[in-house]
Every structure is written in structure tokens, then in C-alpha cells.
Amino acid sequence: MTTPTTTAPERTVSLREVGPARRGTRPDEVVIALSPAFAGHFTRTIVDVPHAEVLRQLMAGVEEQGVTARLVRVLDTADLAAISHTAARLSGSGISVGVLSRGTTMIHQKDLPRLSNLELFPQSPLLDAPVFRMIGSNAAQYAKGESPQPVPTRNDQMARPRWQAKAALLHLKEFDCIEAGRGPVEVEAVFGPGTTG
Amino acid sequence: MTTTAPRPTGAAGKQSLRTEILEARPVNLDGFVEEWPEKGLVAMESEFDPAPSVRVEGGRIVELDGRSRDAFDFMDTFIANHAIDVASAEASMAIPSAQIARMLIDPGVSRDEVLAVTRGLTPAKVLDVVKLMNVVEIMQGMQKMRARRTPANQGHSTSARDNPIQVAADAAEGALRGFAELETTLGVLRYAPLVAIALQVGAQVGRGGVLTQCALEEATELELGMRGITAYAETISIYGTESVFVDGDDTPWSKSFLAAAYASRGIKMRFTSGTGSEVQMGNAEGKSMLYLEIRCILMAKGAGVQGLQNGSISCIGVPGAVPGGLRAVAAENLVASMVDLECASGNDQSFSHSAMRRTARAMPQMLPGTDFVCSGYSSVPNADNMFAGSNFDTEDFDDWNTIQRDFQVDGGLRHVRENEILAARNKAARALQAVFAHLDLPPITDDEIEAATYANSSNDYPLRDVLADLKGAQSVMDREITGLDLVKGLESAGFHDVAENLLTVLRQRVSGDLLQTSAVLTADFTPLSAINDPNDYAGPGTGYRLQGERWEQLKKLRHVTSSTNPETEVG
Amino acid sequence: MSASPPPELTAADYPLSINRPELLRTPSGKPITALTMDAVVSGELSPEDLRITPETLQLQAQLADASGRPQLAANFRRAAEMTAIPDAEVLAMYNALRPRASTGAALEEMADRLERTYSAPVCAALVREAAEVYERRGLLARPVADPDQ
Secondary structure, eight states: OOOOOOOOOOOOEEEEEEEEOOOOOOTTEEEEEEOTTTTTTOOBOTTOOBHHHHHHHHHHHHHHTTOEEEEEEOOSOOOHHHHHHHHHHHOTTSEEEEEOTTOOEEEEETTSOTTOOSEEEOOGGGOOHHHHHHHHHHHHHHHTTOOOOOOOOOOOTTHHHHHHHHHHHHHHHHHTTOOTTOOOEEEEEEEOOOOOO | OTTTSOOOOOOSSOOOHHHHHHHTSGGGGSOOOOOBGGGTBSSSOOTTSOOOOEEEETTEEEEETTEEGGGOOHHHHHIIIIISOHHHHHHHHHSOHHHHHHHHHOTTSOHHHHHHHHTTOOHHHHHHHHHTOOHHHHHHHHHHHOSBSSOOOEEEOOOTTOOHHHHHHHHHHHHHHTOSEEEEOOSSGGGHHHHHHHHHHHHHHHSTTOEEEEOOOHHHHHHHHHTTSSSEEEEEEOOSSHHHHHHTTOOHHHHHHHHHHHHHTTOEEEEEOOTTHHHHTTOOTTOOHHHHHHHHHHHHHHHTOSEEEOSSGGGTTTGGGSTTHHHHHHHHHHHHHHTTOEEEOOOOSOOOSOHHHHHHHHHHHHTTOOSBSOEEEESSOGGGOTTTOOSSOGGGHHHHHHHHHHHTOOOSOOOOOHHHHHHHHHHHHHHHHHHHHHTTOSOOOHHHHHHHHHOSSGGGSOOOOHHHHHHHHHHHHHTTOOHHHHHHHHHHTTOHHHHHHHHHHHHHHHHTGGGSTTOEEOTTOOEEOTTTSBOOOOSTTOSOOOOHHHHHHHTOOSOOBOSSSTTSBOO | OOOSOOOOOOGGGOSHHHHOGGGOBOTTSOBGGGOOHHHHHTTOOOGGGGSOOHHHHHHHHHHHHHTTOHHHHHHHHHHHHHTTSOHHHHHHHHHHTSTTSSOHHHHHHHHHHHHHTTOOHHHHHHHHHHHHHHHHHTOSOOSSOOTTO
């Protein structure tokens, strides 16, 4: 078999808890809400996009629009809509991005019904770095009161056959990381070394 | 795309050439997992499922499947209070499961006789019964127990760009091909009003009387229904555990209230459930997929809805990944029918790369017939299917029609000649153009109409100004546009027949005839339901048979050599 | 509406729109046969005319009972009561029945309102049952709102 090639060390991220998440007052912020196992028990999405990359891209997309990204971890649920909506209600602009460990993502707004959303990215296997950046950028634009073109949704009808059962398994594991009764906590992303530019 | 790259084998040494070929087969791109019964990742044979039991005291069920009333969760409470017939429960539960299973397949036992027993059964008892049945027996049971005698089919019409003209044209073609119901949904939720209008208009062009729905968040879907822009609702989801139901932001009581809300406006509806949803949402409480689905089915029964969409639906990859999963899926359709609910039986979500597997999966519904063999055959190419892909799409139409002809089975569709299809698509696009003009929505151009007539997918249409459309969609809601406005628009633009078709569909709200079990509207606008078209199957030569004029219709395919003149094809 | 007792229907009367159209009226009292294209074009018809009446729902409930479907009939009877409730309030009540959306007191108030304002005892009973179950299962809203949540 081929000899293993040396690969550049991959950037890592851990989430340092700062304190209980409070409602923001600045209108130029987007809250990015992470699921219980994100950058903790799990370190990459279902298609092996490192969580460090996911965060980097989301935050860069937000910041490119001149908006601040505030990170929050939701602990008492692994449900994307609940995570995203909780974050939207904490966000000074009312806009949030929710992300599950396997990569499923949603842009939410505090006045929408919990099961509605501004944009939904349900097919986690189809989300890669450029898409996460666009999601961050769109969220920031919504925060500024703009109406961006929705991020084009790729549609792979074979994602379910290949990945659905694995996604179910990953979700079961994420579910095990739920801490019932704990409110959302504000976190700071601590990026580890890596040469990915 | 991530899903098409073959897995590297990585084996040391020489590999079998045959293995290489097998590794590259589409079926090996599908996802398969080991069972994990403790977490509910098991189809229907789990030692963690409860044993059946019931105890009645003072006219109330005080024990259900091993749990006493003070320990009931809200599913147990709802099922005990509303679903199970208390008067007959103890007697029915005492009948050996094998005997009930035999009743299901015995042509000498009528559907009504079976229902008299099933109305008193608990979830665990129902599971006990169907566990005794192999897939052939399940199909045999389905043939007798489906509610409506005549099988039908449901299609999806959506667009990867949420392009309303595409949705209208594909709805018209789908209706012409035979779908009795058509469903749409959105990539961008805010596009809903325009897409729902397009679906309605397109359907009435294709075949007056087709019923349409737009799958959305619950309250929004009800609002569109109330306005007459859609004719029925289906994606009103229920779940088999209390925790997952709550995560879905509902309870059996809120869903029952919602069901009555639809009926109070004369709008047909059904619930949706399916094996695998609870484990996929992370909390199956250690129970098998089918046990939890049976709880859903009984909850639906208790709520008094006329029917249920099930057959795993969007979770099909989960039972599809475990042993016996598709047997469980066939069983859940049977259970819905054997408790006298209309069953829209899945086959609506992609679950396999293998054409063989996709076809096999549908046989337990297609061969015996169900109320809707597919609860969403994609009447658009799968790349445009915004339900994340259906088990069948437009490329399968000719295969489907061929299989109907091969087995002399009515799967609800038929072959239609190209000129008819083109005419319908063109008319649907023009009708929608007229409606958009009447409603002051962003215009539809003649280029778009030409594209719609000959198109296959959303790539074949000019791009629309999405932001302008979204503003238009919002104004539809703000101005409280209703189905009546669509009728006026169509009539004033000269589309008299389409306007009349839509008015006739809307008029049915006043009668409530479409609220009954398994109701559809025929091409001559007669409500057809389990009341006036009851399934009277009683063995060979009885029940619905594909024969006569309908059979002649289904003998037609794209290319059939003429026997009077073998150098030509039958036209 | 007529004061005579409702007709007794059997399954043979279904579908009403074909077999018994004379029994069908709109909420404004028009017969179903008046819902013609001419009436649409002349502006005589409003969206309100394309709604079902409580009387018709009671007839459909009879048909459901006659075909051995008591839960379906009960659904239609709840629906008959709900015809009196305006659209926006129906949606509000549905939302109020969702998990942790309402306190016990709010649900009791809603049940009262259903009974007193809308003469809807069957719906009220459903709401009261929900309130009792939600309390037992921890699905009522907490009465005091936390400003940080």
C-alpha cells in the first residue's frame, strides 16, 4: 500500500466558557450558537470538515460585513431549531446562526416561529468551507437589515441514502452530550496551531 | 459529489476482479449500520419493546402495555383516552395475535370484521400481530385493508430555484399523468405563496380536481389552506415519543386542535409520521422503530384525522440501513390501513443508489395497492426535488408505466403522449402568467413560457429576479389574496375551464365531502372516498381489479409494436 | 338557518355535494348551487362563501358515525364548534396549545372562552384535558418571564 504522506497539521479549536450567555444590546452582532458536542466531543462535521474551519469561515463571513460574531454554546438540547432560536433571542440584532456537530446549519430570527427560519441548510454532507462563509455573510447582512440573496442550496438527493443512518448515529452521540437544565453559555474560540491558510 | 466516489479498498495484495466490480455497484454507496437496540436503532424485533397488556376499570384504560395510568407519558394518555375502543379492548386483546394475523390475510374475513377487532388493540399488541407476518403476508393484508377501493398516487412538483413557472408546468404534466394529489415545498420559505399558487393553477390545467398542498411550518401551512391557495395539508407531523414530539414543538392535543382547525375550514388533511424519526432525532427511549410508529398511528386514530402519510418518509435512510427495515416500513403502512386510516404510503424519499433496491422498496405498496402508492413521486427531476430527493422521479415514468403493464397493476399513473404534455405545460405557464398579471406580481415573460413548455429541469428556465418575487410573495400575504382571486384572474384572462376547475375544487370546502376517509376528487369532480368506494376485497376475482377501459389505458407505452402492422408502432 | 331538526343521513347520502346538495349552504346562507362563476365575476361571492358551516360538519359527522368512524366524527364536531372562531384566533389557540406556550391559568382561560364566547364545549374539554396532562408532564409555561431568556 502507499506510504502515508505527511499532511500539514490541521487547525483545531476549543471553546472556552466565559460565563452564562446574556442578551446582547448591540444591533451589529450575530450570535453563532453551537450544539452540545461541537468542538468538544466531536471535532469535525459528517464529511470531515474540521470544526475549526467551520467556525473560522462563519466568523470571517460575519466580520467581512462589518458585524461582530458572538459565540454561544447551547447545552440543553441537540435540536437545531431550538438551538438557533434560543440564540436569536439572545442576539442584539435578533439574528443567529445555529450549527450542529455534524454540520447542519440554520439562520434564524427571533420573531419567527421556532420551526421556521430565514435560511436552512439541512443536508450536512453538502456543506463545505465556502458555504459556511456565505452563511456567515448572509447572517450579517440580515443583521444589518439587508435582504441578501439566499445562499444557493445544493441539492444532492443521494445524500440521504449515504449519510442518513450515519447522521442518526452521530446525532445519538450528540444527544448523549446534552446537559439538561443548563442554560446557554458564552464561549470564546481558542484556535490551535495549523498551517491551513 | 461526496456520494459518488467509490470507497478505496485499501487491501494488501491482489484483489478479485469480481470484487472490484461489486465494490463499484451503486448499492455499495448506500449506508448500512449495525443494530443498536438499546438506542432504538432496530426495525421491529427488539427485546426492549413492551409486552402487550390492557386493563380497563370504570370505563377507562388504567393500564397500557405494562404501564399504569399514573406512569403514562402523554402518548400513552392520549392513546388510552382517545384511540382504543374501551368497550371491546379486553376482549380483543385476549384474542391470540396469530389469530388476528390470520384474519388479516384470510380473504373470508371481511375488512369490517378485522376493524371490529383492531379498534380495541394496544400498540404493543398491534406490533405483536404484525411481527408474525412476513412481507408477502403484509402485502396480502394491505390488499384487503386499505380504506379506498381504488388506488391512487401523489406527486411532488418543486424547483431548485423555487421557480413558480416550473412548478406550474410540472404540476400540469403530473396531473395529466395521473397524480390525484400534488405536493410542493420551498428552498426559500418566503417564496411559498407564489409557489403554492403555481401548483394550484398548474394542477387545475393538467386535470381539474387534483388536490394540492404546500409543505411548510404548521401555522403558515394552515394560513395558506385557509385562503384557498392550497386544497389539503399533509405534513402535520406526529412523533412516537413524548420527548421528540416536544422537540417538534407540538403535542397530541395541539395536533388534534390543528386537525379540527383544518376541518372547520372544510380543508382535507392527514398527519405524517414514519419509522426512524425518533431515533433520528436522538430519543427513541430504547424502543424499536415500528413500535414507536404504531404509537403514532394510534395517536392519529385518536385525534380523529381521516388519514396518515407514513412509510418512514424522510427518515427512510434509517430503517433502510438496518436489517428488516423495509419489512417494518411495509408493516407500518398496513397498520395504518388496519386501523381504518387512509394511508399515503411513502416511496417519496430517496434512500438508495441502487435502482433494484428503489424498485423493490415500492413493491409492497404498488402491488397490493394503497390509498396513495407514493406520497410523493417526484414529478420533477430529482435535482429539483426540494424534499431532498424522492425514491422515483421523472426519469422513472416510463419504467413505472411498464411495471404497471407487466403486472397488470394500477399504480395510479399512465403514459401520455408528448403533444398532450407540451400543450398542458404551455397552457399552465400561460395561465400562471395571467394570474401573476392580475395580481400585480413580477411578470412572467413569453420566453419563460416557451422554456416551460419544453423544459426538463430548473436549468432550462431563464433566471427570475428572486428578490422581486419574494416581495411579491409577501404582498400576496399582506393583501390577503385567496383562491377566489385566482379564479377571478383566470376567468378574466380567458382561462374559463381552468377557472371553473379551481372554483369546483374550492366549492368542495362548503360540502365537506373531501373530509371523509381517503377522499379524492375524480376527473368529473365526484368525491370518491372510503364511504362510496369502500374496499370490498374478499379474495380472487373481487375488489379492485385492473380491467376494462382503465387496463386498456395502462397497456399503452412509449413504444409498442403494432401487431396488425409490425412495421409500425401503436400510436 | 332553518329550525327543523337536521336530516338523518346514511352512508348512501354521500357525497352530499352530488346526492344532497339542497342540504348544503354557505355561512351567509347561500345554497351551494349559488356558487357559480357568474357570482364570482359579479363580486357577489367573497372568500367567506367558500367556508363550511357547522351544520354541514354535523352532517359529515353523522356520515362518519354511520361508517363506523367515531373519532373522525368527534373531530368534525370539534370542527363544527371552531367555525365560529375567527382565523387569527384559531391560529393563536393552536399556538397556545404547543409545549410550554401557556400557563395552566392561560389554558383554563382559553377553555372558558371557548365555552362562553364560542359555545364550544367539545373543544373546551380537549383544552382542559391538555392542561391537566401538560401539568403532569411539565409542559406548562413558567409563569414568570426571565429577562435574560
